Amino acid sequence: MTKRDWQSITLSAVLLAVAACLPLTGDAYMLSIGITIAMYAVLATSWALFSGPTHYISLATAAFFGLGTYTTAIGIENGLNYWVTLPIAAVLGAVLAVLVGLATLRLSGVYFVIFTLGLAELVRQVVTWGQNLSGQKGLYVLTDITEVHIYWQLLVLAAIVYLTGWAIGRSRLGFALRIIGDDEEVARHSGINTSRAKILLFMVSGATAAVVGSILAPRYIYIEPALAFTPMLSFLVVIMALLGGTGRLWGPLVGVIPFTLLWEAISSSFPNQTTLLLGLSFLVIVYLLPRGFVGLIESGKRKLREREAFA
């Protein structure tokens, strides 16, 4: 590892330690915003792990998230320990990702987008149908886990995701994915098993989202399909990740923090205009910020350097 790597690892560890101190302020509102930010940071970063290099836009985050939430809820109802449900959720998330990947990732990207667009709705319909058959409406998740625990768990998960992302970026798999993103044809001709690489990464992304769902299940207390599989979640994750920029590992985080704060402010003062805002954010990203904040920062840096070179 180079000196730079050590520097960035130390910096991340310090930032994480600072973030972990947030509950010490004792402010419940700050903590709940902190949980939301940590949740979206994990979701958006793991989303970008897959969609960043490959440019395959996944709209399925809500499906994995809901799967995780339901795994924990059903597990606890049947007497399982909460901590056991987390790895189960991860495995189920990975399995769902493999199934989706096998059906769509061997083909062109559009099929994948369309399929993931409806996946959350599909799972929701099936779960609702299953509940109608058994006569249940929703599930209670009663644990002694508090908001602070949820927050710290999310931070640990975030650390794991960043380390995984960093490791993937240095591995053969990460290299293969960048080639796929540049030109899939070239990747295939240079002997990369493109569908295997894509499915592997999608598994990481799906498993992470499922674990996030499990971790947050105790926060909701009462779970029903419309809540666990809300499609809005998928769209917000895509917007935040793209807003930050998917070219760098820390990119999504740069988008998550301002957007979460903005979203909280807007949805509390104009609750009926959130859909409109969501749409406008997509348009802003495509037309004004095609490479996200990261792109802005980097072109700013380049300009500075050029100016110095001339001086």
Next chain:
Amino acid sequence: MDILITGLLLGGTYALIAMGLNLQYGMARIMNLANGEFLVAGGFAAFWFYTAGQVSPLLTLFIVAPLAFGLNWLIYVVMLRPLVKRAKSHGQLEVDAILTTFGLAFVSVGIMLALFGGDYFSYSYLARPITLIGDTYALNRVTAAVAAVIICGGLWLWLNRTRAGMSIRAIAVDPKSARLVGIDVPKLSALAFALGGAVTAVGGALISTFLMLDASTGVLFTLKALVIVIMGGVGDVRGTIVAALLLGILETFVATLIDPGLTLAAAYLLFVLILLFRPQGLFGRRTT
């Protein structure tokens, strides 16, 4: 038998919507995820004209179609053409188009929510029974299906018998070669996109006579139309119609015999089967 005919009637209307999307995706090469919102907007227009002025939804079509045509043409020229020019590859255009039209979809849902609120809207038009081959059906469903068949037939004739239609089909096959034989690709792409939007909005006005819609149902119709287009083969009119009828029958089958809440699941089942076994579409040839 009952299910079969109800399914065929539903499928007829689906065919119209999917034709609209096929014109946009197959011919103009824009994956329009805001397609369903235009459908809902068409439905809203029909609803509004019927309740406010007692105008028959069948007459409203003649207002909805040119309006949707103009609006979609504007969207293409103002918003999508810069993306077409900016895109370095087909893949990049696809990503940009998906994000843009997705954004547009949310903006239109937001506007419709602000204008009409989030309630379901429905009105009663031609809600009379009619007897066909021994069974009774709602007259509005039959009317909608007949109108859809007429419009689909007209489109098919236009695409196969006129110069503009033939050129658009040439673009669907290969935009680069189409330019070489003197076809004005940018102009005709805009035309195809606008026409697709108009067809979808007309489909929406027809559907609103027998289905309840609300501001946010658009995305479900977008999904169904996408499944149909992929199943029928991108750019293939005949395939689209067959696929739409199949989906209509399957959906009615599932809704009547298993659970009405599972219609999307039914569409997805079909989608997965197609992706696994015939990703090139029902009548498509495998590309090498």
